[in-house]
Amino acid sequence: MIDKILDSPAAALAEVPDGATILIGGFGNAGMPSALLDALIAQGARNLTVVNNNAGNADAGLAALIAAKRVSKILCSFPRQTDSWHFDKAWRAGELELELVPQGTLAERLRAAGAGVGAFYTPTAFGTRLAEGKETRHINGRDYVLEYPIHGDYALIKADRADRWGNLAYRKTARNFGPIMAAAAKCTVAQVRQIVALGAIDPEHVVTPGIFVQRVVKVPALEGAA
Amino acid sequence: MIDKILDSPAAALAEVPDGATILIGGFGNAGMPSALLDALIAQGARNLTVVNNNAGNADAGLAALIAAKRVSKILCSFPRQTDSWHFDKAWRAGELELELVPQGTLAERLRAAGAGVGAFYTPTAFGTRLAEGKETRHINGRDYVLEYPIHGDYALIKADRADRWGNLAYRKTARNFGPIMAAAAKCTVAQVRQIVALGAIDPEHVVTPGIFVQRVVKVPALEGAA
């Protein structure tokens, strides 16, 4: 019997090696896999490359991972926040490399990784500093920049419900990067509020089919909000 | 008040010009917008470029459009069927140009059009006759073929339910090309079984947001099966 459900975030992340690329879902607090981030900090892997829309807020989650000096590189679209002090400090100290990626290009590069696209041309950022040094091409009257996929070793995402096959449904704007990160990683770990019986998620309403999910951990709402 | 619902297939297709590119949803009978195809035949536009997975079956729908000599070019993945006699005859007579596209490349080219991607590299068809004359590139240890988007002037698709904003939900495997064709066309016309009140499709379950749909026509199930 297929059963992707594990007992704890710690069990789900036990083998994360140093140097891994970790895709982290969420936009603001919505969809942020807090319990998985706590487990990753406890697990101890170092020299990580992290992909997230932001670069951590306040003192928990990704910010705590940065504060613990586990992150050597971060790909994100918007690191600067009023409370991104751990990132700010590490970046100014040169402890951490930043690859700034426009948000839509970040999303499309993740989507390309999941969908087996080798590279793609996007109009975004053409003629700007973020396209400097990149290959460009004029296609059908418009200018485009060549961009490459972002593959993850792990994706840590948060969904609302899962079944034992790993099918996921999300809640409102907490969906955000979850589906595309799930498809872009070798090992996707989903933190969910609720485990439901196989078939309880209507097949029309499955947002991330289980083919993209390797591990599921139930984290009750209270713990997830920590 | 936004209201994308029109009275009839004829009203929805009144302005289709000669020479238009028409994306036609459906895979087999599932998702085939039969009533819209009948209306397109009655409307009379000629010299059409048609995109569909197949090239018509038996004597109705796309096959009838071909029989009526309205199609000058077809892009599809699988024209040859036991009952594709109208296509077979027109193709052998040289009346119709065929661009044969691997099914996944067809889907991805449509998706690229809807998502504003200028071109993309796919591993599919590398080293085969269908990649002859196409640009290729070696990326990260694999060989890829460069492919371009397929934009439509019109998309004719079939969905299960719609509201007046044009939000769509589909039924089972009738979803197939609908969502990506809707996004790839300037004017998407959806034939639906049922019109529901705004909000009656759960926002979590909308598959094609109304932003991709310009016109909706209700076609009761019996008529749609004709």
Place this chain on the structure above:
Amino acid sequence: MKKLGRNQIAARVARDIPEGAYVNLGIGLPTLVANHIPGDREVILHSENGVLGIGPRPAPGREDEDLIDAGKSPVTLLAGGSYFHHADSFGMIRGGHIDICVLGAFQVAANGDIANWHTGEADAIPAVGGAMDLAAGAKQVFVTMEHLTKKGESKIVERCSYPLTGVGCVTRVYTDLAVIDIKADGLHLVEICAEGLSFEELQKLNGVALKYKAAV
């Protein structure tokens, strides 16, 4: 002269947003535009983080941390709204499905270039978000900004000195002084908004030449 306030600029933008438009409002002043769209005009608001059909701010205590906009503020959803993932959301933007986006800016150039993401200072922490995608992808890019810097220099310039967000994409600029269209042949004054400001004075403040077809 009497310059427009932030809400007046937002109201002026709202006048130009037609029923049925799919609109993305940037953070800051652009977000205020939503407050000025008449209640009987259906406009569908998009946010980069995967939502169409944003409604008013929730009442205090009714916030849902899973329902936020691109500025990470709590919002509500109208009947007819929908949720989708980030790649689909930016597919809408990049694919030209958003009719209008409204962005703030540091500078706009006469050729439609926009600079709004980076001050150019070497030690500034850069952050771009979805601004470059919106600039490149929306059918129309409206910019709202104060017309002049604190030093009195025009933010509408011949060529941006700040790092660009997008090239040749801005279609209309709404400032506290005027509304200006950007076309292939340059800047066209649509109307003067500041009370008591003459065309000649505006032209002088603006720096770059303005075309103005008065009685149309």
Place this chain on the structure above:
Amino acid sequence: MKKLGRNQIAARVARDIPEGAYVNLGIGLPTLVANHIPGDREVILHSENGVLGIGPRPAPGREDEDLIDAGKSPVTLLAGGSYFHHADSFGMIRGGHIDICVLGAFQVAANGDIANWHTGEADAIPAVGGAMDLAAGAKQVFVTMEHLTKKGESKIVERCSYPLTGVGCVTRVYTDLAVIDIKADGLHLVEICAEGLSFEELQKLNGVALKYKAAV
């Protein structure tokens, strides 16, 4: 010698499909594989037209025209199944998420090339469907075919003479005579399936050299 029948080949393939595998079965003989997967082994079947978790054929009269597989035959859906659109479906294939696809073929070459979509005749109406995507994208490509043509020529060849479907992608071939792995250093016989067929006879029929590590 006694060659395997179609159902015996399908049953042999089924033996190699492990629990939990995501599998795409091509039209024809490959479709039969589903019938031979033990009922207590959970295997998730994918079809190109946007479905995961395909179950048995429906009982007569219970067909649903909106629920079909890539061969356009009516199917059922297991609990845990899901629907998605064509770009997502081929994203699964191209992105390497399908563990095994099983395809028929005209020819397979010693380097893993496969030819299964076109006879090469000039006036043949070409049709490719999803074959090239599956060949390029699945983690493992299994081929089922009769070992010999009607004329007695091996369909396992040094180099395909028919137009290719994919290059260097086939990992294992199941015929009515044998199971053969394709590795970087050539063909490896896994087992002889036809009763009474010796390695030497198979080698002679096969044409291309076979490696065979007997007692492993």
